[in-house]
Amino acid sequence: MFEEQTLTSHAPALRYTNGQLESQFKTILENKQLVNFVESISQMVLILNKHRQVVYANKSYKDFCRQLNHDPLIGKRPGETFNCANAFKSGAGCGTTNACKSCGAVNAILDSQKGKRSTKECQILTTENNALDLEVTASPLDIESEKLTIFSVNDISAEKRRKSLERVFIHDILNSAGAISGLSSILKEIDDAEQLKDIAQTIEGASQSLIEEIQSQREFGAAERGELQLQAKQVNSKDVLSELQRTYAKHELNAGKPILISTESIDCTVNTDLVLLRRILGNMIKNAIEMNVPHDTITLLSKEKQDVVEFSVHNNSVVPEKVKYQLFKRFFSTKGQGRGLGTYSMKLFGEKYLNGKVGFTSSEETGTTFYIQLPK
Structure with a gap:
């Protein structure tokens, strides 16, 4: 067994070596009844070892992962097979980051390792900013004293x-x-x-x-x-902020929160799609409007940083720690079931289409700032 990086914020980081994985794979293949069963169903199915690594994937699962242009699956963990962005934020991989604490997939697997069958929903934002909504079921399986997990997936x-x-x-x-x-x-x-x-x-x-x-x-x-x-053209930063200020100062959602343009804003130009940029910044402003903060002020800012132009929206709210790692997932929302497209669409439009970077900072001392950085 080897240990790439033992530091973990959630599930254990240990993995088996390639030799041990090959031995486990052969053991699975020798169990013809099990292989025939997992290949006979249309669901995506993995068999995982006790370190949550893939030791067998049925055809349905492999076919789905080919759509994601993924490498061979053996030895990877479920989030790594789906290109989950959080799975690559730590050298220890899928299941080990703070964001993984709220992941339905890894938590279902951990439940199964305690002897329980567990079904949960899992929202994944991939490294390509594609969103996957999955229902996963993890069930314990013992073969020749090996503690395994049957992990089935429905794309919902x-x-x-x-x-x-x-x-x-x-x-x-x-x-x-x-x-x-x-x-x-x-x-x-x-x-x-x-x-x-x-x-x-x-x-x-x-x-x-x-x-x-x-x-x-x-x-x-x-x-x-x-x-x-896309309809890209030269866009003036202060013109964008002024239009947004006028629109949302009288917006039906706004119950009187002042919307200001920072005096530190720089007047600059960027080549981008104005409609999408307005949509992204508008969603940032709506989020700020909906935060229940007494005597709050929303501040818009544009500035240049090296080779990018940054637009940002600040207010005095604080994003709770457990929400930070889920904020850009599709359908995740603190406002109720079925919502949550606003923050996800920021990432989708801003990174996948405008080639920018969308993010946020939040603390008790400084409040919350959502931003998008666009290449000049």
Whole structure:
């Protein structure tokens, strides 16, 4: 047995050597009944050793991982086979980082090693910023005194998308359409010109929100399918911030939080897709608006750092430690079930399409700052 790096924040880091893995693989192959069973089902199935390493993968699993252009699976851990971004943040690998503490996959495996069958959901953001939503089941298995785990996987991404569409998108559209309908119905009963003007402006704002929601969902779907077409052009940083300030100072979500442009903001240009940049920064501002912080102020900033232009949104909230490692996963949200696309879409649009870097910092002393860095 060898030890690449014993430091771990969650599951043990030890691994078997290649020779030991080969011996385990041969033991599995000799068990024809087990092999025939795992190959006869359509589910993705792995057999893992006590160090959570793959010693056998059925055809369904290998076929799925070929879609991810992955190397041979034997010896890897589940997160490494899926290119989970967290699996490569530590030399000790999958299951050993702080982020892994909330991972359904590794926790199900650890449960199975205590003799329990365990089923959990697992959200993965890959190194390519693709999102996977999986349901995993880990069951204990003993073969010739070897403590193994049968690890089966269902890809539930399509089901999650459908539920999100029903819960969030359609719900928000109905709210906007209902507001427009309600205001329109009372127009014919009002004679006061000033009051008519106010209601017309409110209807215009609700209609614009409805259009933006539909456009946002269309862009999001195209981005996940890899079909989004960029419209890059020279963008002025202060113009972007000024437009966002005007839009969200009067946004329906904003209950009076001041939105300021930092006096330290630098007026510079960057070649990027303006629609996507506004979408990313808009989601950052919405997050800040929704934070329940008394007397909060939201501050927008643009600056140059070496060969990048950085846009950031700051407020005085603090992201809890257990939330930090899940924030950019699809459908993870502190606001309720079915939400959580805003932070995920920041990564999707900002890194996969704009070739930038999206991240955040958060502490009691400095508050929370979300940022995107774009190459000049």
